[in-house]
Amino acid sequence: MGKKASKNALALTEDQLLKCEKALRAWFICDADPVEALIDGLDIGWGGVQRWATGRVPLSENGLHLDVACGYATFLAQLGWRFPSLQLIGLNIDFTGPHALASSLLEEAGVDASLVQADARRIPFAVGSFDSLSCFLGLQDIEIGSGEDGILATVADAIRVLRPGGILILIDEYSQERFEELLNELGVSVIEQSEHPLDIRWDEKVAAHAIHLYAEGWVDQMNLPEGDEESRAAAYREIFRRMEADCSVQLSRSGYYVPFGPVRMVVGRKWREQ
Ligand SMILES: C[S@@+](CC[C@H](N)C(=O)[O-])C[C@H]1O[C@@H](n2cnc3c(N)ncnc32)[C@H](O)[C@@H]1O
Numbered sequence: 001m002g003k004k005a006s007k008n009a010l011a012l013t014e015d016q017l018l019k020c021e022k023a024l025r026a027w028f029i030c031d032a033d034p035v036e037a038l039i040d041g042l043d044i045g046w047g048g049v050q051r052w053a054t055g056r057v058p059l060s061e062n063g064l065h066l067d068v069a070c071g072y073a074t075f076l077a078q079l080g081w082r083f084p085s086l087q088l089i090g091l092n093i094d095f096t097g098p099h100a101l102a103s104s105l106l107e108e109a110g111v112d113a114s115l116v117q118a119d120a121r122r123i124p125f126a127v128g129s130f131d132s133l134s135c136f137l138g139l140q141d142i143e144i145g146s147g148e149d150g151i152l153a154t155v156a157d158a159i160r161v162l163r164p165g166g167i168l169i170l171i172d173e174y175s176q177e178r179f180e181e182l183l184n185e186l187g188v189s190v191i192e193q194s195e196h197p198l199d200i201r202w203d204e205k206v207a208a209h210a211i212h213l214y215a216e217g218w219v220d221q222m223n224l225p226e227g228d229e230e231s232r233a234a235a236y237r238e239i240f241r242r243m244e245a246d247c248s249v250q251l252s253r254s255g256y257y258v259p260f261g262p263v264r265m266v267v268g269r270k271w272r273e274q
Contacts, residue, residue, distance in 0.1 A: 009084035014051065020081050020109065021045040027108050038202065039210045042259070043074050047198035049171075049263045050075055050136070054082040056194065057169050057267055061085050063131030068120045068158060069093075069138020073102040073113065079134070080111025086132075088113035091120060121146065121153035125161045132167040133158050137263075139172045144221040155182050159270055168268040179266040188268035198261040207247050207257035214259070215240040 012020065025044040029037040045051060059065065062085050067076050070090030080088055090113050092099055106113050118124045120135070120142055135158065142150045158168060168188055170179060176193050183190060202210060218239045224231050250257050 011084060012081050014055075017051055017078075017081055021051070021078075024077060024105070024109050028105070035206055035209050038206050039213060042200060043072075045078070046074070046137075046263070047200040047261075049196050049198060049261070050078040051082075052196045053136070053169070053171055053263075053265050054078050056192065056265070057132075057134075058167060058191075059083050059086060059132050060167075063087070064129070065089070066091060066123070066125070066130045066133045066158075066161065067113075068123070068133060068135040068154065069141060070102065070115070070136075071138070072099050073105050073109075073115070075134065075136035076102075076113050077106060077109035077111050080106070080109065080113060089116060090114070091116045091118050091123065093117070093119055121150055121157060123157045123161050127160055128163040128166075129161045130166060131163060132169070133162055134169040134171070136171045137173075139170065139174065141221045144218060145223045151182065156186060159186050159188060162270045164270055166270045168270065169265065170268075171263060171265045173260060173263060176264055176266065179264065183266065183268055187271045189271065190266055190268050192265070192267035195262045195264040198258055198263065200258055201256035202259065203256060204251055207251065207259070210257070210259055211240060211243040211247055215243055 021044055025041045028044050029041045032040050061083065064087045065079065065083075067073075067079065067088065067090045070076050070092050073090050076088055076090045079086060088111070090102065092102070092115070095102055095115060095117050102115055116124065120138065135154070139151050139154065142154050146153075155170070162168060168183075170182075174182075176195075179193070180190065215236050219232055219235045222235060224235065247257050
């Protein structure tokens, strides 16, 4: 797609960002059938949410930035387009299975970033290493695998690796009250709180396939013992049932299904005296 971001590259305009998203999405879904193309294609840009978020965050031009739970690096790509001089590192629990795609996605996006395989609860960097840090829709997956303790450990370690005055960006479906509780007493001043709806409307056919895929993805994150097919099937049934109930309420109310959201963002600054 584009050239790799260079130190003196100019940030892209909104129109250019949209074009980059479209081109990356076309590459990402090239082998998918039409229904899967809609569902998988959502991961690139997240229905406008990634452009909205990166357009609001106060990141320093030449800083060192860590994206935690980067998955296959879709938010890293967006950060690279928006802040071409930012030095980017992505961290994920694994880069196998679907996450093996991360480096080719970055290559295709024309974004330079290093990838580090590690647990977000124990970030393998020294105190004060980063100017800024983000976690885009990662806390919910960490919660599925390791509960509330996992989220607390992740947020505390994220703050540890930020330099004093560094910027913390958390983006998830959590309520603003929950974000505040998480950051309370951890040495971060909240400087921005906002939310954005997903610009997505799916019909019943797409919705039915999407909740099947999402329920499977949820079970994958649960860290169930390998080979325990019974627990896996039971977990799938329960999660699918909940998602299906939400889906039918939405379809009967509005005639369409919005799979996520609104997505909420909290931006904090680490206290200088820490
Ligand atoms: C929904 S994805 C987040 C989307 C991603 N930020 C992006 O830009 O495409 C959640 C990710 O969290 C990762 N994850 C789950 N538990 C983790 C942990 N303890 N440490 C690091 N990553 C974790 C999963 O492997 C998954 O890739």
